[in-house]
Amino acid sequence: GLRWGLIGASDIAATRMIPAMRALGHSVTALCSSSAPRATVWAGAHGVPHTTTSVEELLARDDIDAVYISTTNDLHLPHTLAAAAAGKHVLCEKPLALSLADAWSMVEACRTAGVVLGVNHHLPGAATHRRIRELVAAGAVGRPLAARVSHAVALPERLRGWRLRDPGSGAGVVLDITCHDASVTNALFGTPVEATALAVRQGSWEAAADDAAMSVIRYDDGVLAQTHDAFTVAHARTGLEVHGTDGSITAVDVMTQNPVGTVHLHDAAGSREIDVPGRRDLYEVVLEDLARAVCGAGEPTVTGSQGVHALAVALAVQEAARTGRTAPVDLAP
Ligand code: NDP
Missing domain, CATH: 3.40.50.720 (NAD(P)-binding Rossmann-like Domain)
Incomplete structure:
Protein backbone atom coordinates (compact mmCIF):
# COMPACT_ATOMS: atom_id res chain seq x y z
CA GLY A 1 0.00 0.00 0.00
CA LEU A 123 -18.70 10.37 -7.97
CA PRO A 124 -17.44 9.14 -11.37
CA GLY A 125 -15.96 6.03 -9.74
CA ALA A 126 -19.20 5.13 -7.92
CA ALA A 127 -20.75 1.85 -9.02
CA THR A 128 -24.01 3.66 -9.82
CA HIS A 129 -22.32 6.19 -12.10
CA ARG A 130 -20.22 3.53 -13.81
CA ARG A 131 -23.42 1.57 -14.49
CA ILE A 132 -25.17 4.66 -15.86
CA ARG A 133 -22.24 5.35 -18.21
CA GLU A 134 -22.31 1.72 -19.37
CA LEU A 135 -26.04 1.97 -20.09
CA VAL A 136 -25.63 5.19 -22.04
CA ALA A 137 -22.61 3.87 -23.97
CA ALA A 138 -24.56 0.70 -24.82
CA GLY A 139 -27.37 2.80 -26.30
CA ALA A 140 -29.95 2.12 -23.59
CA VAL A 141 -31.37 5.65 -23.92
CA GLY A 142 -30.69 6.00 -27.63
CA ARG A 143 -29.13 9.34 -28.52
CA PRO A 144 -28.54 11.32 -25.30
CA LEU A 145 -30.46 14.61 -25.20
CA ALA A 146 -30.46 15.92 -21.67
CA ALA A 147 -29.47 15.41 -18.06
CA ARG A 148 -30.83 16.82 -14.83
CA VAL A 149 -28.62 16.83 -11.76
CA SER A 150 -30.12 17.37 -8.29
CA HIS A 151 -27.32 18.07 -5.87
CA ALA A 152 -28.96 20.36 -3.34
CA VAL A 153 -27.96 19.53 0.22
CA ALA A 154 -27.74 21.11 3.65
CA LEU A 155 -24.24 22.28 4.51
CA PRO A 156 -23.40 20.64 7.85
CA GLU A 157 -22.87 23.11 10.67
CA ARG A 158 -19.24 22.06 11.10
CA LEU A 159 -18.45 23.06 7.49
CA ARG A 160 -19.96 26.55 7.66
CA GLY A 161 -16.57 28.31 7.63
CA TRP A 162 -14.46 29.34 4.64
CA ARG A 163 -16.94 27.69 2.23
CA LEU A 164 -19.46 30.45 3.02
CA ARG A 165 -17.28 33.28 4.17
CA ASP A 166 -13.95 33.43 2.38
CA PRO A 167 -13.94 34.08 -1.37
CA GLY A 168 -10.13 34.10 -1.27
CA SER A 169 -10.19 30.43 -0.18
CA GLY A 170 -12.55 29.53 -3.01
CA ALA A 171 -15.89 29.78 -1.23
CA GLY A 172 -19.28 29.17 -2.80
CA VAL A 173 -21.57 26.36 -3.86
CA VAL A 174 -20.46 26.37 -7.49
CA LEU A 175 -16.81 25.60 -6.75
CA ASP A 176 -17.90 23.16 -4.06
CA ILE A 177 -20.67 21.20 -5.75
CA THR A 178 -21.13 22.17 -9.41
CA CYS A 179 -17.63 20.91 -10.19
CA HIS A 180 -18.71 17.47 -8.87
CA ASP A 181 -21.77 17.54 -11.16
CA ALA A 182 -19.48 18.38 -14.08
CA SER A 183 -17.20 15.44 -13.24
CA VAL A 184 -20.28 13.26 -13.82
CA THR A 185 -21.82 14.96 -16.86
CA ASN A 186 -18.48 15.48 -18.62
CA ALA A 187 -17.81 11.74 -18.29
CA LEU A 188 -21.23 11.04 -19.84
CA PHE A 189 -21.42 13.58 -22.64
CA GLY A 190 -17.87 14.55 -23.58
CA THR A 191 -17.31 18.15 -24.48
CA PRO A 192 -19.02 20.95 -22.56
CA VAL A 193 -19.37 24.07 -24.71
CA GLU A 194 -21.14 26.81 -22.75
CA ALA A 195 -23.15 27.47 -19.61
CA THR A 196 -25.82 29.78 -18.33
CA ALA A 197 -26.72 30.12 -14.68
CA LEU A 198 -28.24 32.04 -11.80
CA ALA A 199 -26.82 31.94 -8.29
CA VAL A 200 -28.13 33.43 -5.05
CA ARG A 201 -27.54 33.65 -1.31
CA GLN A 202 -30.54 32.12 0.40
CA GLY A 203 -29.16 30.62 3.63
CA SER A 204 -29.90 32.03 7.04
CA TRP A 205 -26.24 32.82 7.58
CA GLU A 206 -23.82 35.60 6.72
CA ALA A 207 -22.31 34.43 3.43
CA ALA A 208 -19.76 36.12 1.22
CA ALA A 209 -20.44 33.72 -1.65
CA ASP A 210 -23.48 32.18 -3.34
CA ASP A 211 -24.99 29.20 -1.54
CA ALA A 212 -27.46 28.07 -4.22
CA ALA A 213 -27.19 27.89 -7.99
CA MET A 214 -28.99 26.52 -11.01
CA SER A 215 -27.25 26.14 -14.33
CA VAL A 216 -27.75 24.81 -17.83
CA ILE A 217 -24.68 23.46 -19.58
CA ARG A 218 -24.66 22.78 -23.32
CA TYR A 219 -22.51 19.89 -24.52
CA ASP A 220 -21.57 19.43 -28.15
CA ASP A 221 -24.07 17.29 -30.09
CA GLY A 222 -26.76 19.47 -28.53
CA VAL A 223 -27.01 17.74 -25.14
CA LEU A 224 -28.32 20.01 -22.35
CA ALA A 225 -27.51 19.37 -18.68
CA GLN A 226 -29.34 21.16 -15.91
CA THR A 227 -27.99 21.39 -12.35
CA HIS A 228 -29.41 22.41 -8.97
CA ASP A 229 -26.70 22.84 -6.37
CA ALA A 230 -27.28 24.23 -2.90
CA PHE A 231 -26.07 24.32 0.69
CA THR A 232 -29.56 25.29 1.83
CA VAL A 233 -31.87 22.34 1.12
CA ALA A 234 -32.26 19.91 4.00
CA HIS A 235 -34.63 17.27 2.71
CA ALA A 236 -34.19 16.81 -1.02
CA ARG A 237 -33.18 13.49 -2.52
CA THR A 238 -30.16 13.90 -4.76
CA GLY A 239 -30.27 12.44 -8.22
CA LEU A 240 -29.30 12.21 -11.85
CA GLU A 241 -31.66 11.82 -14.79
CA VAL A 242 -30.42 11.08 -18.30
CA HIS A 243 -32.93 11.44 -21.11
CA GLY A 244 -32.43 10.17 -24.65
CA THR A 245 -34.38 9.50 -27.81
CA ASP A 246 -35.20 5.92 -26.80
CA GLY A 247 -35.10 5.87 -23.05
CA SER A 248 -34.60 7.66 -19.76
CA ILE A 249 -32.55 6.81 -16.70
CA THR A 250 -33.54 8.05 -13.26
CA ALA A 251 -30.98 7.55 -10.53
CA VAL A 252 -31.93 8.58 -7.01
CA ASP A 253 -29.61 9.29 -4.05
CA VAL A 254 -26.56 8.97 -6.29
CA MET A 255 -25.00 12.42 -5.74
CA THR A 256 -23.79 11.48 -2.28
CA GLN A 257 -20.63 10.41 -0.50
CA ASN A 258 -21.90 6.90 0.26
CA PRO A 259 -22.19 3.86 -2.02
CA VAL A 260 -25.98 4.05 -2.12
CA GLY A 261 -28.72 4.94 -4.59
CA THR A 262 -30.91 3.27 -7.19
CA VAL A 263 -30.93 3.30 -10.97
CA HIS A 264 -34.08 2.80 -13.08
CA LEU A 265 -34.39 2.57 -16.85
CA HIS A 266 -37.60 3.62 -18.61
CA ASP A 267 -38.18 2.79 -22.27
CA ALA A 268 -40.70 1.29 -24.67
CA ALA A 269 -40.48 -1.98 -22.74
CA GLY A 270 -41.53 -0.27 -19.50
CA SER A 271 -39.68 0.69 -16.35
CA ARG A 272 -37.32 -1.48 -14.37
CA GLU A 273 -34.67 -1.21 -11.72
CA ILE A 274 -31.16 -1.78 -13.02
CA ASP A 275 -28.81 -3.95 -11.02
CA VAL A 276 -25.73 -2.10 -9.77
CA PRO A 277 -22.92 -4.57 -9.09
CA GLY A 278 -19.68 -3.82 -7.28
CA ARG A 279 -20.73 -1.11 -4.84
CA ARG A 280 -17.72 0.06 -2.83
CA ASP A 281 -16.70 3.00 -0.69
CA LEU A 282 -16.31 5.86 -3.17
CA TYR A 283 -13.08 7.16 -1.67
CA VAL A 302 -10.39 11.39 -12.36
CA THR A 303 -7.16 12.52 -14.02
CA GLY A 304 -5.64 15.98 -13.73
CA SER A 305 -7.03 17.08 -17.08
CA GLN A 306 -10.47 15.70 -16.27
CA GLY A 307 -10.27 17.68 -13.02
CA VAL A 308 -9.44 20.83 -14.99
CA HIS A 309 -12.39 20.18 -17.30
CA ALA A 310 -14.72 19.89 -14.30
CA LEU A 311 -13.31 23.16 -12.98
CA ALA A 312 -13.77 24.75 -16.41
CA VAL A 313 -17.51 24.02 -16.25
CA ALA A 314 -17.76 25.37 -12.70
CA LEU A 315 -15.93 28.56 -13.65
CA ALA A 316 -18.19 29.05 -16.68
CA VAL A 317 -21.23 28.60 -14.44
CA GLN A 318 -19.80 31.12 -11.98
CA GLU A 319 -19.05 33.58 -14.76
CA ALA A 320 -22.53 33.18 -16.25
CA ALA A 321 -24.14 33.74 -12.87
CA ARG A 322 -21.98 36.80 -12.25
CA THR A 323 -22.55 38.45 -15.61
CA GLY A 324 -26.05 37.25 -16.46
CA ARG A 325 -24.72 36.07 -19.81
CA THR A 326 -23.96 32.68 -21.29
CA ALA A 327 -20.28 31.87 -20.72
CA PRO A 328 -18.08 29.64 -22.87
CA VAL A 329 -16.42 26.62 -21.25
CA ASP A 330 -12.70 26.94 -21.89
CA LEU A 331 -11.11 23.49 -22.21
CA ALA A 332 -7.87 24.50 -23.88
CA PRO A 333 -4.65 23.92 -21.89
P1 NDP B 1 -11.79 22.02 6.35
O1 NDP B 1 -12.31 23.37 6.58
O2 NDP B 1 -12.10 20.94 7.31
O3 NDP B 1 -10.20 22.08 6.17
C1 NDP B 1 -9.58 22.94 5.25
C2 NDP B 1 -8.40 23.64 5.90
O4 NDP B 1 -8.88 24.48 6.91
C3 NDP B 1 -7.43 22.67 6.54
O5 NDP B 1 -6.40 22.41 5.65
C4 NDP B 1 -6.97 23.39 7.79
O6 NDP B 1 -5.75 24.07 7.56
C5 NDP B 1 -8.02 24.45 8.04
N1 NDP B 1 -8.81 24.15 9.23
C6 NDP B 1 -9.58 23.07 9.46
N2 NDP B 1 -10.16 23.13 10.66
C7 NDP B 1 -9.75 24.29 11.21
C8 NDP B 1 -9.98 24.93 12.45
N3 NDP B 1 -10.78 24.39 13.38
N4 NDP B 1 -9.37 26.12 12.67
C9 NDP B 1 -8.57 26.68 11.75
N5 NDP B 1 -8.31 26.09 10.56
C10 NDP B 1 -8.88 24.93 10.30
O7 NDP B 1 -12.23 21.66 4.86
P2 NDP B 1 -12.94 20.43 4.18
O8 NDP B 1 -12.46 19.13 4.65
O9 NDP B 1 -14.38 20.65 4.22
O10 NDP B 1 -12.44 20.66 2.66
C11 NDP B 1 -11.08 20.57 2.33
C12 NDP B 1 -10.93 20.37 0.83
O11 NDP B 1 -11.53 19.14 0.47
C13 NDP B 1 -11.60 21.42 -0.03
O12 NDP B 1 -10.82 21.64 -1.18
C14 NDP B 1 -12.93 20.81 -0.41
O13 NDP B 1 -13.42 21.31 -1.64
C15 NDP B 1 -12.56 19.35 -0.51
N6 NDP B 1 -13.67 18.43 -0.19
C16 NDP B 1 -13.92 17.39 -1.04
C17 NDP B 1 -14.89 16.48 -0.80
C18 NDP B 1 -15.07 15.33 -1.73
O14 NDP B 1 -16.02 14.57 -1.57
N7 NDP B 1 -14.22 15.12 -2.69
C19 NDP B 1 -15.77 16.61 0.39
C20 NDP B 1 -15.39 17.69 1.27
C21 NDP B 1 -14.37 18.57 0.97
P3 NDP B 1 -4.29 23.44 7.83
O15 NDP B 1 -3.79 23.08 6.47
O16 NDP B 1 -3.54 24.53 8.41
O17 NDP B 1 -4.44 22.24 8.68
Whole structure:
Protein backbone atom coordinates (compact mmCIF):
# COMPACT_ATOMS: atom_id res chain seq x y z
CA GLY A 1 0.00 0.00 0.00
CA LEU A 2 0.94 3.62 -0.48
CA ARG A 3 2.49 5.60 2.36
CA TRP A 4 0.64 8.89 2.56
CA GLY A 5 1.54 12.37 3.71
CA LEU A 6 -1.45 14.58 4.43
CA ILE A 7 -1.38 18.28 3.63
CA GLY A 8 -4.27 19.91 5.48
CA ALA A 9 -5.83 18.90 8.80
CA SER A 10 -9.25 18.87 7.18
CA ASP A 11 -12.66 17.43 7.87
CA ILE A 12 -12.65 15.30 4.71
CA ALA A 13 -9.24 13.82 5.54
CA ALA A 14 -10.48 12.85 8.99
CA THR A 15 -13.95 11.62 8.08
CA ARG A 16 -13.40 9.90 4.74
CA MET A 17 -9.84 9.64 3.52
CA ILE A 18 -7.91 8.29 6.52
CA PRO A 19 -10.51 5.54 7.07
CA ALA A 20 -10.41 4.67 3.35
CA MET A 21 -6.59 4.64 3.29
CA ARG A 22 -6.47 2.28 6.25
CA ALA A 23 -9.22 0.05 4.89
CA LEU A 24 -7.06 -0.49 1.80
CA GLY A 25 -3.95 -1.23 3.86
CA HIS A 26 -2.28 2.07 2.97
CA SER A 27 -0.49 3.88 5.76
CA VAL A 28 -0.69 7.48 6.91
CA THR A 29 2.79 8.66 7.79
CA ALA A 30 2.60 12.35 8.54
CA LEU A 31 0.44 15.46 8.58
CA CYS A 32 1.33 18.99 7.59
CA SER A 33 -0.89 21.74 9.00
CA SER A 34 -0.31 25.47 9.25
CA SER A 35 -0.97 25.31 13.01
CA ALA A 36 1.34 23.28 15.26
CA PRO A 37 -1.09 22.94 18.17
CA ARG A 38 -3.98 21.92 15.92
CA ALA A 39 -1.71 19.49 14.07
CA THR A 40 -0.79 17.80 17.34
CA VAL A 41 -4.39 17.46 18.48
CA TRP A 42 -5.66 16.33 15.06
CA ALA A 43 -2.84 13.85 14.48
CA GLY A 44 -3.37 12.48 17.98
CA ALA A 45 -7.09 12.05 17.37
CA HIS A 46 -6.53 10.25 14.05
CA GLY A 47 -3.42 8.24 14.88
CA VAL A 48 -1.01 10.00 12.52
CA PRO A 49 2.52 9.47 13.88
CA HIS A 50 4.34 12.60 12.63
CA THR A 51 3.39 16.26 12.27
CA THR A 52 5.02 19.34 10.82
CA THR A 53 4.05 22.88 9.87
CA SER A 54 6.46 22.86 6.93
CA VAL A 55 5.30 21.49 3.59
CA GLU A 56 8.96 21.19 2.53
CA GLU A 57 9.75 19.10 5.60
CA LEU A 58 6.80 16.80 4.92
CA LEU A 59 7.81 16.44 1.27
CA ALA A 60 11.43 15.71 2.16
CA ARG A 61 10.45 12.53 4.04
CA ASP A 62 11.48 9.34 2.30
CA ASP A 63 8.75 7.34 4.03
CA ILE A 64 6.04 9.08 1.97
CA ASP A 65 5.09 7.97 -1.56
CA ALA A 66 2.16 10.27 -2.18
CA VAL A 67 0.45 13.28 -0.67
CA TYR A 68 -3.25 13.89 -0.20
CA ILE A 69 -3.92 17.63 -0.45
CA SER A 70 -7.11 18.78 1.28
CA THR A 71 -6.31 22.35 2.18
CA THR A 72 -8.67 25.15 1.16
CA ASN A 73 -9.08 25.52 -2.59
CA ASP A 74 -6.61 28.43 -2.98
CA LEU A 75 -3.78 26.31 -1.55
CA HIS A 76 -4.14 23.30 -3.84
CA LEU A 77 -1.90 25.07 -6.37
CA PRO A 78 1.19 25.76 -4.24
CA HIS A 79 0.88 22.43 -2.44
CA THR A 80 0.62 20.43 -5.68
CA LEU A 81 3.53 22.29 -7.29
CA ALA A 82 5.68 21.65 -4.22
CA ALA A 83 4.75 17.96 -4.16
CA ALA A 84 5.56 17.55 -7.85
CA ALA A 85 8.91 19.27 -7.37
CA ALA A 86 9.66 16.83 -4.54
CA GLY A 87 8.73 13.83 -6.72
CA LYS A 88 5.66 12.81 -4.68
CA HIS A 89 2.50 11.51 -6.33
CA VAL A 90 -0.55 13.68 -5.68
CA LEU A 91 -4.18 13.13 -4.87
CA CYS A 92 -5.58 16.67 -4.82
CA GLU A 93 -8.97 17.78 -3.63
CA LYS A 94 -11.42 19.46 -5.94
CA PRO A 95 -11.74 22.05 -7.30
CA LEU A 96 -8.15 21.69 -8.48
CA ALA A 97 -7.55 25.44 -8.30
CA LEU A 98 -9.30 28.79 -8.57
CA SER A 99 -8.29 29.47 -12.18
CA LEU A 100 -7.80 27.34 -15.26
CA ALA A 101 -4.25 28.63 -15.78
CA ASP A 102 -3.34 27.53 -12.25
CA ALA A 103 -5.03 24.16 -12.70
CA TRP A 104 -3.26 23.46 -16.00
CA SER A 105 0.06 24.44 -14.42
CA MET A 106 -0.54 21.75 -11.78
CA VAL A 107 -1.21 19.14 -14.47
CA GLU A 108 1.91 20.21 -16.34
CA ALA A 109 4.11 20.22 -13.21
CA CYS A 110 3.06 16.67 -12.32
CA ARG A 111 3.54 15.49 -15.89
CA THR A 112 7.02 17.03 -16.08
CA ALA A 113 7.99 15.58 -12.71
CA GLY A 114 6.71 12.13 -13.73
CA VAL A 115 4.32 11.89 -10.79
CA VAL A 116 0.69 10.81 -10.93
CA LEU A 117 -1.95 13.49 -10.35
CA GLY A 118 -5.44 12.37 -9.39
CA VAL A 119 -8.35 14.61 -8.41
CA ASN A 120 -10.65 13.53 -5.59
CA HIS A 121 -13.95 13.69 -7.44
CA HIS A 122 -15.61 10.72 -5.76
CA LEU A 123 -18.70 10.37 -7.97
CA PRO A 124 -17.44 9.14 -11.37
CA GLY A 125 -15.96 6.03 -9.74
CA ALA A 126 -19.20 5.13 -7.92
CA ALA A 127 -20.75 1.85 -9.02
CA THR A 128 -24.01 3.66 -9.82
CA HIS A 129 -22.32 6.19 -12.10
CA ARG A 130 -20.22 3.53 -13.81
CA ARG A 131 -23.42 1.57 -14.49
CA ILE A 132 -25.17 4.66 -15.86
CA ARG A 133 -22.24 5.35 -18.21
CA GLU A 134 -22.31 1.72 -19.37
CA LEU A 135 -26.04 1.97 -20.09
CA VAL A 136 -25.63 5.19 -22.04
CA ALA A 137 -22.61 3.87 -23.97
CA ALA A 138 -24.56 0.70 -24.82
CA GLY A 139 -27.37 2.80 -26.30
CA ALA A 140 -29.95 2.12 -23.59
CA VAL A 141 -31.37 5.65 -23.92
CA GLY A 142 -30.69 6.00 -27.63
CA ARG A 143 -29.13 9.34 -28.52
CA PRO A 144 -28.54 11.32 -25.30
CA LEU A 145 -30.46 14.61 -25.20
CA ALA A 146 -30.46 15.92 -21.67
CA ALA A 147 -29.47 15.41 -18.06
CA ARG A 148 -30.83 16.82 -14.83
CA VAL A 149 -28.62 16.83 -11.76
CA SER A 150 -30.12 17.37 -8.29
CA HIS A 151 -27.32 18.07 -5.87
CA ALA A 152 -28.96 20.36 -3.34
CA VAL A 153 -27.96 19.53 0.22
CA ALA A 154 -27.74 21.11 3.65
CA LEU A 155 -24.24 22.28 4.51
CA PRO A 156 -23.40 20.64 7.85
CA GLU A 157 -22.87 23.11 10.67
CA ARG A 158 -19.24 22.06 11.10
CA LEU A 159 -18.45 23.06 7.49
CA ARG A 160 -19.96 26.55 7.66
CA GLY A 161 -16.57 28.31 7.63
CA TRP A 162 -14.46 29.34 4.64
CA ARG A 163 -16.94 27.69 2.23
CA LEU A 164 -19.46 30.45 3.02
CA ARG A 165 -17.28 33.28 4.17
CA ASP A 166 -13.95 33.43 2.38
CA PRO A 167 -13.94 34.08 -1.37
CA GLY A 168 -10.13 34.10 -1.27
CA SER A 169 -10.19 30.43 -0.18
CA GLY A 170 -12.55 29.53 -3.01
CA ALA A 171 -15.89 29.78 -1.23
CA GLY A 172 -19.28 29.17 -2.80
CA VAL A 173 -21.57 26.36 -3.86
CA VAL A 174 -20.46 26.37 -7.49
CA LEU A 175 -16.81 25.60 -6.75
CA ASP A 176 -17.90 23.16 -4.06
CA ILE A 177 -20.67 21.20 -5.75
CA THR A 178 -21.13 22.17 -9.41
CA CYS A 179 -17.63 20.91 -10.19
CA HIS A 180 -18.71 17.47 -8.87
CA ASP A 181 -21.77 17.54 -11.16
CA ALA A 182 -19.48 18.38 -14.08
CA SER A 183 -17.20 15.44 -13.24
CA VAL A 184 -20.28 13.26 -13.82
CA THR A 185 -21.82 14.96 -16.86
CA ASN A 186 -18.48 15.48 -18.62
CA ALA A 187 -17.81 11.74 -18.29
CA LEU A 188 -21.23 11.04 -19.84
CA PHE A 189 -21.42 13.58 -22.64
CA GLY A 190 -17.87 14.55 -23.58
CA THR A 191 -17.31 18.15 -24.48
CA PRO A 192 -19.02 20.95 -22.56
CA VAL A 193 -19.37 24.07 -24.71
CA GLU A 194 -21.14 26.81 -22.75
CA ALA A 195 -23.15 27.47 -19.61
CA THR A 196 -25.82 29.78 -18.33
CA ALA A 197 -26.72 30.12 -14.68
CA LEU A 198 -28.24 32.04 -11.80
CA ALA A 199 -26.82 31.94 -8.29
CA VAL A 200 -28.13 33.43 -5.05
CA ARG A 201 -27.54 33.65 -1.31
CA GLN A 202 -30.54 32.12 0.40
CA GLY A 203 -29.16 30.62 3.63
CA SER A 204 -29.90 32.03 7.04
CA TRP A 205 -26.24 32.82 7.58
CA GLU A 206 -23.82 35.60 6.72
CA ALA A 207 -22.31 34.43 3.43
CA ALA A 208 -19.76 36.12 1.22
CA ALA A 209 -20.44 33.72 -1.65
CA ASP A 210 -23.48 32.18 -3.34
CA ASP A 211 -24.99 29.20 -1.54
CA ALA A 212 -27.46 28.07 -4.22
CA ALA A 213 -27.19 27.89 -7.99
CA MET A 214 -28.99 26.52 -11.01
CA SER A 215 -27.25 26.14 -14.33
CA VAL A 216 -27.75 24.81 -17.83
CA ILE A 217 -24.68 23.46 -19.58
CA ARG A 218 -24.66 22.78 -23.32
CA TYR A 219 -22.51 19.89 -24.52
CA ASP A 220 -21.57 19.43 -28.15
CA ASP A 221 -24.07 17.29 -30.09
CA GLY A 222 -26.76 19.47 -28.53
CA VAL A 223 -27.01 17.74 -25.14
CA LEU A 224 -28.32 20.01 -22.35
CA ALA A 225 -27.51 19.37 -18.68
CA GLN A 226 -29.34 21.16 -15.91
CA THR A 227 -27.99 21.39 -12.35
CA HIS A 228 -29.41 22.41 -8.97
CA ASP A 229 -26.70 22.84 -6.37
CA ALA A 230 -27.28 24.23 -2.90
CA PHE A 231 -26.07 24.32 0.69
CA THR A 232 -29.56 25.29 1.83
CA VAL A 233 -31.87 22.34 1.12
CA ALA A 234 -32.26 19.91 4.00
CA HIS A 235 -34.63 17.27 2.71
CA ALA A 236 -34.19 16.81 -1.02
CA ARG A 237 -33.18 13.49 -2.52
CA THR A 238 -30.16 13.90 -4.76
CA GLY A 239 -30.27 12.44 -8.22
CA LEU A 240 -29.30 12.21 -11.85
CA GLU A 241 -31.66 11.82 -14.79
CA VAL A 242 -30.42 11.08 -18.30
CA HIS A 243 -32.93 11.44 -21.11
CA GLY A 244 -32.43 10.17 -24.65
CA THR A 245 -34.38 9.50 -27.81
CA ASP A 246 -35.20 5.92 -26.80
CA GLY A 247 -35.10 5.87 -23.05
CA SER A 248 -34.60 7.66 -19.76
CA ILE A 249 -32.55 6.81 -16.70
CA THR A 250 -33.54 8.05 -13.26
CA ALA A 251 -30.98 7.55 -10.53
CA VAL A 252 -31.93 8.58 -7.01
CA ASP A 253 -29.61 9.29 -4.05
CA VAL A 254 -26.56 8.97 -6.29
CA MET A 255 -25.00 12.42 -5.74
CA THR A 256 -23.79 11.48 -2.28
CA GLN A 257 -20.63 10.41 -0.50
CA ASN A 258 -21.90 6.90 0.26
CA PRO A 259 -22.19 3.86 -2.02
CA VAL A 260 -25.98 4.05 -2.12
CA GLY A 261 -28.72 4.94 -4.59
CA THR A 262 -30.91 3.27 -7.19
CA VAL A 263 -30.93 3.30 -10.97
CA HIS A 264 -34.08 2.80 -13.08
CA LEU A 265 -34.39 2.57 -16.85
CA HIS A 266 -37.60 3.62 -18.61
CA ASP A 267 -38.18 2.79 -22.27
CA ALA A 268 -40.70 1.29 -24.67
CA ALA A 269 -40.48 -1.98 -22.74
CA GLY A 270 -41.53 -0.27 -19.50
CA SER A 271 -39.68 0.69 -16.35
CA ARG A 272 -37.32 -1.48 -14.37
CA GLU A 273 -34.67 -1.21 -11.72
CA ILE A 274 -31.16 -1.78 -13.02
CA ASP A 275 -28.81 -3.95 -11.02
CA VAL A 276 -25.73 -2.10 -9.77
CA PRO A 277 -22.92 -4.57 -9.09
CA GLY A 278 -19.68 -3.82 -7.28
CA ARG A 279 -20.73 -1.11 -4.84
CA ARG A 280 -17.72 0.06 -2.83
CA ASP A 281 -16.70 3.00 -0.69
CA LEU A 282 -16.31 5.86 -3.17
CA TYR A 283 -13.08 7.16 -1.67
CA GLU A 284 -11.50 3.70 -1.57
CA VAL A 285 -12.14 3.47 -5.32
CA VAL A 286 -10.29 6.77 -5.89
CA LEU A 287 -7.39 5.70 -3.68
CA GLU A 288 -7.13 2.26 -5.25
CA ASP A 289 -7.18 3.64 -8.81
CA LEU A 290 -4.49 6.14 -7.80
CA ALA A 291 -2.33 3.42 -6.23
CA ARG A 292 -2.65 1.38 -9.41
CA ALA A 293 -1.71 4.38 -11.54
CA VAL A 294 1.37 4.89 -9.35
CA CYS A 295 2.35 1.31 -10.27
CA GLY A 296 1.91 2.17 -13.95
CA ALA A 297 -1.39 0.30 -14.32
CA GLY A 298 -4.28 2.43 -15.47
CA GLU A 299 -5.33 6.00 -14.74
CA PRO A 300 -6.66 7.79 -11.69
CA THR A 301 -10.47 7.72 -11.39
CA VAL A 302 -10.39 11.39 -12.36
CA THR A 303 -7.16 12.52 -14.02
CA GLY A 304 -5.64 15.98 -13.73
CA SER A 305 -7.03 17.08 -17.08
CA GLN A 306 -10.47 15.70 -16.27
CA GLY A 307 -10.27 17.68 -13.02
CA VAL A 308 -9.44 20.83 -14.99
CA HIS A 309 -12.39 20.18 -17.30
CA ALA A 310 -14.72 19.89 -14.30
CA LEU A 311 -13.31 23.16 -12.98
CA ALA A 312 -13.77 24.75 -16.41
CA VAL A 313 -17.51 24.02 -16.25
CA ALA A 314 -17.76 25.37 -12.70
CA LEU A 315 -15.93 28.56 -13.65
CA ALA A 316 -18.19 29.05 -16.68
CA VAL A 317 -21.23 28.60 -14.44
CA GLN A 318 -19.80 31.12 -11.98
CA GLU A 319 -19.05 33.58 -14.76
CA ALA A 320 -22.53 33.18 -16.25
CA ALA A 321 -24.14 33.74 -12.87
CA ARG A 322 -21.98 36.80 -12.25
CA THR A 323 -22.55 38.45 -15.61
CA GLY A 324 -26.05 37.25 -16.46
CA ARG A 325 -24.72 36.07 -19.81
CA THR A 326 -23.96 32.68 -21.29
CA ALA A 327 -20.28 31.87 -20.72
CA PRO A 328 -18.08 29.64 -22.87
CA VAL A 329 -16.42 26.62 -21.25
CA ASP A 330 -12.70 26.94 -21.89
CA LEU A 331 -11.11 23.49 -22.21
CA ALA A 332 -7.87 24.50 -23.88
CA PRO A 333 -4.65 23.92 -21.89
P1 NDP B 1 -11.79 22.02 6.35
O1 NDP B 1 -12.31 23.37 6.58
O2 NDP B 1 -12.10 20.94 7.31
O3 NDP B 1 -10.20 22.08 6.17
C1 NDP B 1 -9.58 22.94 5.25
C2 NDP B 1 -8.40 23.64 5.90
O4 NDP B 1 -8.88 24.48 6.91
C3 NDP B 1 -7.43 22.67 6.54
O5 NDP B 1 -6.40 22.41 5.65
C4 NDP B 1 -6.97 23.39 7.79
O6 NDP B 1 -5.75 24.07 7.56
C5 NDP B 1 -8.02 24.45 8.04
N1 NDP B 1 -8.81 24.15 9.23
C6 NDP B 1 -9.58 23.07 9.46
N2 NDP B 1 -10.16 23.13 10.66
C7 NDP B 1 -9.75 24.29 11.21
C8 NDP B 1 -9.98 24.93 12.45
N3 NDP B 1 -10.78 24.39 13.38
N4 NDP B 1 -9.37 26.12 12.67
C9 NDP B 1 -8.57 26.68 11.75
N5 NDP B 1 -8.31 26.09 10.56
C10 NDP B 1 -8.88 24.93 10.30
O7 NDP B 1 -12.23 21.66 4.86
P2 NDP B 1 -12.94 20.43 4.18
O8 NDP B 1 -12.46 19.13 4.65
O9 NDP B 1 -14.38 20.65 4.22
O10 NDP B 1 -12.44 20.66 2.66
C11 NDP B 1 -11.08 20.57 2.33
C12 NDP B 1 -10.93 20.37 0.83
O11 NDP B 1 -11.53 19.14 0.47
C13 NDP B 1 -11.60 21.42 -0.03
O12 NDP B 1 -10.82 21.64 -1.18
C14 NDP B 1 -12.93 20.81 -0.41
O13 NDP B 1 -13.42 21.31 -1.64
C15 NDP B 1 -12.56 19.35 -0.51
N6 NDP B 1 -13.67 18.43 -0.19
C16 NDP B 1 -13.92 17.39 -1.04
C17 NDP B 1 -14.89 16.48 -0.80
C18 NDP B 1 -15.07 15.33 -1.73
O14 NDP B 1 -16.02 14.57 -1.57
N7 NDP B 1 -14.22 15.12 -2.69
C19 NDP B 1 -15.77 16.61 0.39
C20 NDP B 1 -15.39 17.69 1.27
C21 NDP B 1 -14.37 18.57 0.97
P3 NDP B 1 -4.29 23.44 7.83
O15 NDP B 1 -3.79 23.08 6.47
O16 NDP B 1 -3.54 24.53 8.41
O17 NDP B 1 -4.44 22.24 8.68
